[in-house]
Amino acid sequence: MGMTLTQKILAAHAGLEQVEAGQLISARLDIVLGNDITTPVAVNEFKKAGFTDVFNKDRIAIVLDHFVPNKDIKAAEQSKTCREFACSHCVSHFYDVGKMGIEHALLPEQGVVTAGDCIIGADSHTCTYGALGAFSTGVGSTDMAAGMATGTAWFKVPSAIRFNLSGKLPSNCSGKDVILTIIGMIGVDGALYKSMEFTGEGVKNLSMDDRLCICNMAIEAGAKNGIFPVDDVTLSYLKGRSEREPVIYEADADAEYEKTIDIDLSEIVPTVSCPHLPENTHPASELSDIKIDQVVIGSCTNGRMEDMEVAYNILRNNKVADGIRCIIIPGTMEILRECVEKGYVTAFIDAGAVVSTPTCGPCLGGYMGILAAGERCIATTNRNFVGRMGHVDSEVYLASPATAAASALTGYITYPKEV
Amino acid sequence: MNTQGKVFKYPDNVDTDVIIPARYLNTPDAQELALHCMEDIDTEFVKNVKPGDVMVAGWNFGCGSSREHAPLVIKTCKTGCVIAKSFARIFYRNAINIGLPILECEQAADEINADDEVSVDFDTGVITNITTGKTYKAQPFPPFIQNIIAKGGLLASLKEGE
Structure with a gap:
């Protein structure tokens, strides 16, 4: 049986030829992410469990973005916890005031995440990076702590809903209108535990910013991840930006989807x-x-x-x-x-x-x-x-x-x- | 493992912003955070909850943010279990990872009322409504997940396994 794009990436990161929906796997992680709210909880768990080292200082990203520049004394203490942890473990992708950005705008821009990656982040909108053709999903602080220590995470392999895109958006619409329309159609748990895989000839008409926005809100339909195939738009975005070589995966032609929903982009309205x-x-x-x-x-x-x-x-x-x-x-x-x-x-x-x-x-x-x-x-x-x-x-x-x-x-x- | 207590009943799509509003997330201190558990939809919860009490809710419980603070405050309030028709996936994962027992059971969520007395057996997945005498069967967690919950969370269980 064929695999979806998400399943192909997960299989490769689990060292398996084949995975199927519902299977429990342990997968190797390319990037583990946290922010100023979720990292302090993860740091606490990391220490409590007795871990002393991170699995790879170059594969951890800590971004102070929720309450910085610090909004109050307590927020400042949380940032300080992150800063001290990042410093003591020489975390190379640590972004403090002056360098920081909103994590899911920042990591693609800085080339920290790339096509073919398997990524977890202690922030629900970590699903954003699926726009680059990566498997990327939000987790909690404990998973972040375990991920930082071991470089692996367990996953239940998701089934998928395919969104077959055609046409081109009207000039007053953008990726946001597409994803809001889809969430309106399927509901806030319409893709619960599943992948949202975007395909079709309309994909080429969506800019990278549109795709990042669409994948960003996959979680608002309950999805585990949202993902786009890699095309020329992806490769030109990653060129000169991605710090690691992109790896291109494709869904099998006979991949199984729970359902396919056709979206004509030209019919989207604000x-x-x-x-x-x-x-x-x-x-x-x-x-x-x-x-x-x-x-x-x-x-x-x-x-x-x-x-x-x-x-x-x-x-x-x-x-x-x-x-x-x-x-x-x-x-x-x-x-x-x-x-x-x-x-x-x-x-x-x-x-x-x-x-x-x-x-x-x-x-x-x-x-x-x-x-x-x-x-x-x-x-x-x-x-x-x-x-x-x-x-x-x-x-x-x-x-x-x-x-x-x-x-x-x-x-x-x-x-x-x-x- | 089991729990017994009074039911707090909630609707569909209870999101993590109402379980623990982000305005309080400037501290990781679970005891301090727990003072605000559910306050945006139920100001009485924190005042009335007793150890072992049970939350019963509709579809998609815990949707929204990945904040682990959400299952953590529910656990810190000594809630014995959350029963819902379904859970949002990050909440589901976080609840297991921090050791908060949760069960999916549509019929129980429909039929159990606020203030009913309920007992839950996590080994068998049997939910008993002591007030009405009716029982329900939820899918129990497999042993390895029960072990994580019993040990108090993922990292504690990893440590034990070493």
Whole structure:
């Protein structure tokens, strides 16, 4: 029986010719990731278990991104724990303030993760790297600790849902609209324990930033991982960036999928997830009477350069509506620098927006844009659960950078014009 | 291994942001975090939970973030077990890894009510609703997973195996 792309990568990392859905395997890990919230718990577990060495200092990535620059004394203590651990074990991919970015924007950009990898990260959005043709999944801190010590992890081999993409997105839509549409179709547990494998002739029409965004939110459908095949777009992205040689795997022609869902990209419309679940999707055009208080453009889902460019094209020479707080958060220092050099930051400030250093901050209700009771935010982030961005009586609407930026100009959820 | 206690009943899609809101995640201290367990959907939980009590919920319990703090605070509150129709996969894995017993059983999740007295036998997967007298059978964990939970988590069991 043929294997899916995910199964091919897992088999190779388990040293097996063949794996099948449901099989328990122990796989070799290429990268083990943690952040400033999950790493301290992992460090504690690592020490408690009596481990003294990491399996490979070059294959561990620790990124301080959730609460940095430190939002308070306790957050500072957590960062300090990470810093001391990274320093004492000579962790080569340690990213502190000045070098850090939002982990899932940063690791692909810096070439730390590459095609064919098997990756675990103590952050649920670790599934992002499937965009590069890697198997990548979120785990908890204990798995991170065991992974750092042993370089291996156990997995149950997942079955897969295939998304057969065709056509090309309209100019006012992006990867975010694709993944929100899919989550709306299959629900927040529609791919529970499974892989979401994206294939079809439409793949070539999606940029790397679109693919990263789509895989990023696979977890919001409950998936173990999301994954794209490697093509010319992938290889040109990885060229000069990937610090290790990419390995290209392909799904077998006779691979078995639980089901195949056809998605015509040309039929995607600007889509918004209403409170309080990502599956609660509606076309942006139907929500024009929803008044907002805040706009957030950023996060591991949409803090990349294309997202900044979309926001710039809508906000430049315009003004954020009175009473709207518009917060723009470039995902990495490199993206921030490019926004400065291209004049985007000036345009954002002239429009009445604020620009922050990279941080996960408001997405998870940490800091840098917390909502009061009764307030509404349209955000390019990934979750709209109760209390996610602040008060339990606040609301988050998830949307693309185009829809969020267009909404900033009107103060209401706004359908972005085609360009 | 088994547990017995009063039921706290929750709906579908209980996410990790309500189990332990991220605004408290500036500390890894489980005791401190546990003071806020479930507070965004049930402010009474922490006040009323007693050792051995059981959470019963719908589909996709623990969806969202990978924060291990979520099963950890439930365990730290001395909850004996979580029964749900299904669990989000990272929560499922984390619960095993930190030694929080969990069971999937759709019928039990449908029929057991808040405040019922329930006992759970982890070796057999048998759930008994003492209030109604009805029993349910969940798939028990295989012995190696039961061993992880009994030892208090993955790393403790790895250490033992060395």
